[in-house]
Amino acid sequence: MSYTLQVSDVSKRYSGIPVVSHVSFTACAGQVTGYLGPNGSGKSTTMKIITGLIKPDTGEVRFAGEPIHNNLRSFRERLGYVPEEPQLYTHLSGNEYLTMVAQLRSLPTKIARTRIQELLRLFGLEQDRDVSMSGYSKGMRQKVLLAAALLHNPAMILLDEPFSGLDVGSALTLRNLIAELAARGKTVMFSSHELETVERICTRVVILHRGQIVADDDIRRLQTLMALPTLEGIFAQLAIEQDTVAIxxxxxxxIDA
Amino acid sequence: MRRRGNSSPYRVLRVVFLTRLVDFELLAPQGDRSNLAGGFATMLTFISFTITAPLILISGLPQEALWGMEHFLIAVSMAVIGLFATMSWESIFPERKDMLILGPLPVRNSTLFLAKISAISMALGAAILFLNSFTGLGWALQFEPSHGGFLGLTRSIGAYWTTVTLASAFVFGGILTIQGLVSVLLPRQLYLQLSSALQMASFVAILIDFVLEPSLETTPALTAAANQHLLHEFPSYWFLGLFQSLNGSISGNVHTVFVSLAQRAWTALAVTTAGGLISVMMAYVRATPRIIEDPEIKPALSGWSRKIPTIGDPLHSAILSFSWRTLMRSRQHRLIMGFFLSVGLTVLSLTLKSPAGGGLLMSGSWSFSPAFLAATFMAIGMSVSGTRIIVAIPVMLKANWIFQMTQVHASTSYQKATRRALFSIGVLPIWITVAGLTLWKGSVWMAAVHLAVLGILGFILVDASMFSLHKLPFVCYWMPGRTSIVMFFLGGMLLGVRLAISAATYELKLLQMRYGGIWLFGGLCLAAGILHWRLAKSDKGLTYEEEEAPAIISLKLDA
Known part of the structure; x- marks a missing residue:
């Protein structure tokens, strides 16, 4: 079965104002799809629509050929998601939170325990596994979210700005992890403002501007088509309207005045 | 005229700390803080009114009945303030976020300290005021020793208010002393680990003291040599002595006893006030810089809440562990739970213990009397109601997405898991306590039947409380800002007391009949079965109210 994600003509309005308009793209299994756009362009809203947390006004999201809202439970069993903000129950420890997530997903106890132990070790959280997450730094919370998203070995992984708060070493590990997960046949989609990282690991990019897609293609093809050497240049041309130097x-x- | 912009840092901080005693972010969108605060005030005032209302029909109570009522009112004030103070345990110390925000600003530590103490004192003062709003006049006038005329009446009212205020100050000071001393004497990391356990121990000690203190408000009991150590052990009697002393109502055989108790009250008050202030000031000086210096990582969680066992089904384990851990670790939830429990306890005590309520427990016995059985029914009812209110207050709304994202089971599974969590929090602790008491004091057969009845009643109450709950515990709102919840709880308590007494009398009759216990148990099982079936049929799936916050808000100018 091909775990392809298809977003077809999805629109969402808040108080009558369009946030996402007629967005359509495909993310294929074995590929890393980058989802880019300036602040407020509708990236996180699209991500939440894909997870089923928000229902679109029009359009639909299909996974493995089936509309996700036909069987949301089955879709969520195969989905791993890291939200934009590291919102966690901070009165729990990292270990307790991951155990709770494993239990909510009904993972067998033995498998869950082994995976949690290993993930905590590999993410460098072993020492602080029983410490309340209220004392965790932003990066540590981000690692807990990543571990929680991967715990059940999902077929599709959605990462909304996953590098936020991570130190250099952890960011490099995550960069390699994303590539590795795609190489193992998973559908990986992530949004980020770190264009250099996106350029390195993404097979294709979707660029969103004011709720609409302005580019959806292979990075190399975009570079050739637009005659620009970097993704930063492409992004600046398509999605940035301000004169950044002047501002x-x-x-x-x-402040000098 | 003072301009708003000219408010001193002390005043600003006092208001901030006062409003933060309960996290108002937890309020439902339909609720508001004045509504919630108004609800609490109404409830305390209503209790005061209920205690005072019988005075319309009663007059010329004998001296010993008046002593009983005086003692009861002092003990209630002390218990309520004690529970409030215990539940706002760590509010006295600055939080890390306060230090990070206020640290760079020109605000002195002493200003912070005074603002914190003042905010908590104001909240406790308001609780005393509302709780005694009617009793402080109605009953205080009854306590006048009938020889002083207008001055005597004024003196009686003054003595009453002074006594309840000083008794509350004693309790508050005592709790501050314990906190301050432990904080000063123990290394900070160890203090942080032990703080919660100490808080719970104080909470339980106050409850036990209130429930188990004997009724010794008669001349023979007060003067008996065998009772002197008891009188000197229970602080509420010290303040009863102080009240007699301030009211000028000491005479006869009990003169020496009351004088001695009053002296003890003054000494204790001096010790706890000085102890509280000095130890907390020392703790402040010691702890404040360390809060900033604390490493980002807090000490490992300790205690039994970390070791909640799994109970077979992983989903049930997840909901159960999450519920218990939230209750154990969230100060807000413990505070509100403590409030409802203390109010429930007051109503229960009013009916079963006070002379005005019939004095069913005046003997202080807990054998298989209707009063004891009724108290156990009420305790279960109160605990389930309190739990039902508490689980409807979210712990961290923005983190709820994880429950939505991991919702891979049928909604009935979540309903069962929630039911189990409510039962374990609302019923099990009370059931275990009652089991201990009944097996210790009563016959094994009667204890077994009563425990079975109590268990089934627990199931019935939990099922009944879940009819409108299509949410997970501590995950979504149930409109905690609405006054109706507070009034609902209070109304339920008042009605429940009468029902519990009738049910207890009926149970006792059945228990004395042949096969009566079996009939009773069978009937309750049938009721529980029907209710459970209805609950299962009413399942509408899980709901989450929080909608995606719009990134853009339309002004609808084109409309």
Whole structure:
């Protein structure tokens, strides 16, 4: 079975204002799809629509050929998700949180225990496994979220700005992990502002601007088509309307005045 | 005229700390803080009114009945303040986020300290005021020793308010002393680990003291040599002595006893007030810099809440562990639970213990009397109601997505898991306590039947409380900001007391009949079965109210 994600003509409005408009793209198994866009472009809303947390006003999301809302439970069994903000129950320890997630997913106890132990060790959280997460740094919380998303060996992994808060070493590990998961046949989709990372590990990118897709292609093809050497250049041309240099100068002028 | 912008840091911080005693972010969108605070105030005032209302029909109570009522009112105030103070345990110390935000600002530590103490004192003061709003006038006038005219009445009212205020200050000071001393004497990491256990121990000690203190408000009991050690052990009697002393109502054989108790009250008050202030100030000086210096990582969680056993089905284990851990570790939830339990305890005590309520427990016995059985029914009812209210207050709304994302079971499985969690929190602790008491004091057969009845009653109450609950415990709102919840609880308590007494009398009759126990048990099982079937049929799936917050808000100018 091909675990392909198809987003077809998805739109979402809040108070009548379109946040996502007629978004369509495909993320294939074995590939890493980057989902890019400036702040407020509708990335996280699309991600939440894909998880089923939000229902679109129009359009549909299909996974492995089946609309996800036909059997949301089955879809969620195969989905791993890291949200944009590391929102966790901080009165629990990392170990307790992961155990709870494993139990909610009804993973067999023995498998869950082994995986939690190993994931905590590999993410460098073993020492603090029984410490309340209220004392965790942002990066540590992000690692717990990553571990929770991978615990049940999902077929599809959705990562909304997963590098947020991670130190250099952890970010490099995650970069390799994403590539490794795709190489093992999983459908990986992630959004990030780190264009260099996206350029290195993504097979294709979808660029969103003001709720609409402005590019959806292989990175190399985009570079050739637009005659731009970097993804940063492509992104700047498609999704940034401001003169960033001028704005920076004006800010400095304001505080100097 | 003071301009708003000119408020001193002390005033600003006091208001901030006062509003933070209960986390108002937990309120439902339909609720608001004034509503919730108003609800609590109404409940305490209503209790005060209920205690005072019988005075319309009663007059010329004998001296010993008045002593009983005086003692009861002092003990209630002390218990309520004690439970509040215990539940707001760590509020006295600055939080890390306070230090990070206020640290760079020109705010002195002493200002912070005074604002914290003042905010907590104001909250406790308001609780005393509302709890005694009617009793402080109605009963205080009854306590006048009938020889002083207008001045005597004024003195009686003054003595009453002074006594309940000082008794509450004693309890608050005592709790502050314990906290401060432990914080000063123990290394900070160890203090952080032991703090919760100590808080729970204090909470239980206050409850036990209130429930188990003997009724010694008669001349023979007060003067008996054998009772002197008891009188000197229970602080509420010290303040009864203080009240007599301030009210000028000491005379006769009990003169020496009350004088001695009053002296003890003054000494204890001086010790706890000074002890509380000095130890907490020392703890402040010692702890404040360390809060900032604390490593990011807090000490490992300790205690039994870490070791909650799995119970077969992983989903049930997850919901059960999450519920218990939240209750054990969330100060807000413990505070509100403590409030409802203390109010319930007051109503229960009013009916079963006080002379105004019939004095069913005046003997202080807990054998198989209707009063004892009724108390156990009420305890279960109160605990389930309190639990039902508490589980409807979310612990961290933004983290709820994980329950939605992991919702891979049928909704009936979540309903069963929630039911089990409610039963374990609301019924099991009370059932175990009652089991201990009944097996210790009563016959094994009667204890077994009563425990079975109590268990089934627990199931019935839990099922009944779940009819409108299509949510997971501590995950979603159940409109905690609405006054109706508070009034619902209070109304239920008042009605429940009468029902419990009738049920207890009926149970006792059946237990004395041949096969009566079996009939009773069978009938309850049938009722529980029907209710459970209805509950299963009413399943509408899990709901989560929180909608995605719109990133853009339309002003609808084009409308």
């Amino acid at each position: 920076a100068r004006q800010i400095a002028d304001v």
